[in-house]
Amino acid sequence: MSTQFEITYTFNAPRELVFKVFTESKHLQNWWGPKGWTFHVAKADFRSGGVFHYSQKPADGDIMWVKFVYSEIVAPEKIIYTSFFSDEEGNIVRAPFDANWPLKTLNSMTFIEGEGTTTLSMIVAPESPTEEELKTFEASQEIVQEGFTGTFNQLSEYLTKK
Template identity: 80%
Template sequence: MSTQIKITHTFNAPRELVFKAFTESEHLQNWWGPKGWTFEVSKSDFRTGGVFHYSQKPADGDVMWVKFVYNEIIAPEKIVYTSFFSDEEGNSVRAPFNENWPMETLNTITFIENEGKTTLTMIVIPVSPTEEEIKTFEDSKEMAQDGYTGTFDQLDEYLTKL
């Protein structure tokens, strides 16, 4: 059985622009993450083997750190990275919202342009999960999809300003 979350979203913008919004921190900080949360980039090194490390904080909660490590980049078609919750130094930690969330996920994003619009497909797969982590991941699919949908809606809005 394939345990994955798959999100598809079409943006009314050319692929180069959508890709840029995903890969440059000055763009990312304007739309990435849950609506109304504070987002700060600690490190942004967009290249194979590079790291993107950021914090996000809800208005009424504690700061959460997340780290991406880029595995593969084919501009402007594809980005593959692993992501995990971290501490301020970038060390792996358990997800603050559920200790049984997978320690690491593999994220593959593809960008396909058609007549000036860009269809993004994102697939999220847990890396070496335990049985308990698989169950938590499966149970969280809808929540995760809603989260990404909200985030991509913010990108839709942001792209109209570029």
């Protein structure tokens, strides 16, 4: 097992477009998150030091708040941000699905230009995890990978309409 995992996904769209739909809430609300969930953007400030704060809600469950804090943005090549579950005000809270999920994860996304395609390489790693959080993170890698793959499938479908 590893203390980080990598997800690679290739989109049939140019890099500038893929980067744009990752950075504008008017696009993100159409594809981000689990399929069939309600998505609401509370704050979108896409810059180094900026914040993306949103809620998502399954049809049969409770609302969850998530916050990203961007540390580095190099358009259209790279986005690095810290992600954590939050309350409506943006304060860090424990993950609603597992109290031992790491409080914060560091997410590094690199967008690689192909011939009319874009390959996204995303690395997710827990930030300063406890031993218990690290075990939970390692045990959840397959589930997290499936979640991101489902989200990226939705983005791939969304890009065909752009």
